[in-house]
Amino acid sequence: MKIQGKMFVWLSAFLLVVAIVYGVWSKEPAGTTALFLAFGLSIMVGFYLGFTARRVDVGPQDNKEADVADDAGELGFFSPHSWQPLGLGLGGAVAFLSVAVGWWLMYFAAPLILLSIWGWVFEYYRGENRTQ
Structure with missing residues (x-):
């Protein structure tokens, strides 16, 4: 989870720069607001993933030597016959x-x-x- 948190924090930094540049150049409030909201959502997800990564065990996605099979296992129950x-x-x-x-x-x-x-x-x- 640590790498996903870092990815969202970097995405939020990018979105903040884009929102500022877009707002200054376009002076269009709807798009600027949408970009700032995307920045806010991205930073919330990034901090949540980073906060959670400190409290759980290291997962296979955080291990550079891990194989795909290391993350195998049951993901949950999904109803096979639901209409x-x-x-x-x-x-x-x-x-x-x-x-x-x-x-x-x-x-x-x-x-x-x-x-x-x-x-x-x-x-x-x-x-x-x-x-x-």
């Missing part, structure tokens, strides 16, 4: 379509989004996959 992301995607598509076509489409999108989120959260609490 809920499809419903959430369709609901999101209809919700964004409502901005272009008409806000009345949101009446169809909101229940689909809410049902998909509810189903995704509770999909392992019912049926054959229920936890004991």
